[in-house]
Amino acid sequence: MSLLELDDVKVHFPVKRGVLFDRTVGHVYAVDGVSLSVEAGQTYGLVGESGCGKTTLGRAVLRLTDITSGRVVFDGTDLAALPDEEMRRTRHRLQMVFQDPLGSLNPRQNIESILAEGMAAHGIGANREERRERIVEILRRVGLPAGALSRYPHEFSGGQRQRIGIARAIVLEPDLIICDEPVSALDVSIQAQVLNLLEELQDALGLTYLVIAHDLAVVRHISDRIGVMYLGSLVEEAPSDALYAEPRHPYTRALMSAVPVPDPEVEDNRERILLRGDLPSPANPPAGCRFHTRCPWRQPERCDTERPALTDLGDGHRVACHYAAEIADGTVQPIRDLAPPVLRDVPGVPAQAGGGEEPVPAAS
Amino acid sequence: MSTTTKSAKIDRLAELTARNETASGASLWVEAFRRLRRSKMALIGAAIMAVFVVLAIVGPWIAPYSPTAQTWRDEVFVNRGEFVGPRGDNWLGLDHLGRDLFSRLLVGTRQTLLVGVVSTVLAFVVGAVIGGVSGAALAFGGRVGRQIDTVLMRLIDMMLALPSLLLAVSIAAVLGQSLTTVMIAVGVAQIPIFARLLRGSMLAQAGADYVLAARSLGVRRRRIVLAHVLPNSLGPLIVQSTLALATAIIEAAALSYLGLGNPDASQPEWGVMLAQAQRFFDQEPMMAVYPALGIIITSLGFTLLGEAMREALDPRLRS
Structure with missing residues (x-):
């Protein structure tokens, strides 16, 4: 059975206008009926030009954006129908890596605090020492020195910041990670390093990825299956090799x-x-x-x-x-x-x- | 020769690298403070403020005469236009009742600072609570939150619709004359600015990626607001409060000038002094100039520091 299954997912944003009272004058059909399934342990690549709704779809899966209709079935449960608190408790199983490595890290938190935050929210690790031990282990895994603990995001390079973002995601031992343009903000030389890191982690931790990108080479490199989005819906979906071959x-x-x-x-x-x-x-x-x-x-x-x-x-x-x-x-x-x-x-x-x-x- | 400079360079590089290796992370506030220390504007502003604060504390002890004693009252004749200007005993001359102006100015520093600080703190706290609740409710409170925000912001809009001095005058008129009244009136008039500022700042931060990241981590809403959004939104408020302090001193002076100031004559205050001096502006303009200069210089000090802080805290200017 597939780990994540989207069934006719729609995200429509109302367009409001009005002087005194907001009237809904129309909708932006950001995601308009997408069905796809992601198998456990695999990487699903989602490509499309800017504005086609791929980021919105990624956020809708995590319920960072409310979906208008449809079902997001994760490991047998419909996330869209979960009550808020239960959804919050489920979040450690679905994580996200963001496009802007600096913007997605709170500038006032040091690395230890950034990585410990999710653990604290889900009761992972009994105390500070236990958490720190685990954080150091994760930092080593993503290729950052233990000395990074007390440093702040602005002291790192772009590639290192993205490693921190990845560490933040995997520290919660998720099943699925949604990578929203994980390398588009990085130099080409760094992109390969980060992609390789993602693959290594997938092998070692048995992760499932939903990778959102506009760079066809990136998606081809990393994906098992690829979906092409155009204007809010999928136009084609195939195993990676088949899609590129024909x-x-x-x-x-x-x-x-x-x-x-x-x-x-x-x-x-x-x-x-x-x-x-x-x-x-x-x-x-x-x-x-x-x-x-x-x-x-x-x-x-x-x-x-x-x-x-x-x-x-x-x-x-x-x-x-x-x-x-x-x-x-x-x-x-x-x-x-x-x-x-x-x-x-x-x-x-x-x-x-x-x-x-x-x-x-x-x-x- | 060249080898020595080269090795010196390498040593220097090693030293720099080593320092970089061992340096623990500097938080944004520490970094901002470092930048602040390098700014000339901040140094001048801080120096003025420091002098002002020290005078406010020690003023009553270093003042040569009592600020209220009409020691030289038989040398000043208001109705004949006879005033006493600066002289050996009285460095800035006498006021219309024969009191030493220099002593009054020194002792008055404390009252002036008190009015400025207390009213600004009042405006900051109340404004931040209203703005914070409003911003948090709108950003994370769903439909009910939007309603809470609407109610609070219409209240703030009503206050903003009145000119702040007019608002302060009305409050002072209703509450009656006292020092507390002046502080409350000036403070309340500044609340809407702080509330609006924090709300806007929080809304901007609520849309940031790191807030989205915290949500996807499963961090509770209360913690997102208190640990992520709020600390990152406070920068503009701190800057605004230094600017508001200058405004508060001027507004308190304006209230005194309009006769709504502190009626207690035993405590001189620059605004009151200015108000009293205006009656004799034709004959003895210097009597008004001294307290006015005091107000201008201290306001300038606070404003300089505020501007420098704004620049230091602006993330776009971060090196």
């Missing part, structure tokens, strides 16, 4: 084609898919397939009106696209000189002559 969703293909290849000849000749336009507003997501406004393979009617469900194409490769199979065997070809589709979909902007289907020269 991306099935147009969005994933575009993402993959943006990764440079370290071979100048291949790099010059390979196919690149340029997406036009911006990520649509999550407050007003497009009808039908969320991606149809930017999709080069878009087909008339069905893509605009019917939202594709995540369907299994075999071997656990799940794709949310009506034409995934046709795109794969070449019966549906991408439209090369597609007019910037965003222009056509904004209400109020008059359609260009010929219904906007005319080829428009690319800007660059």
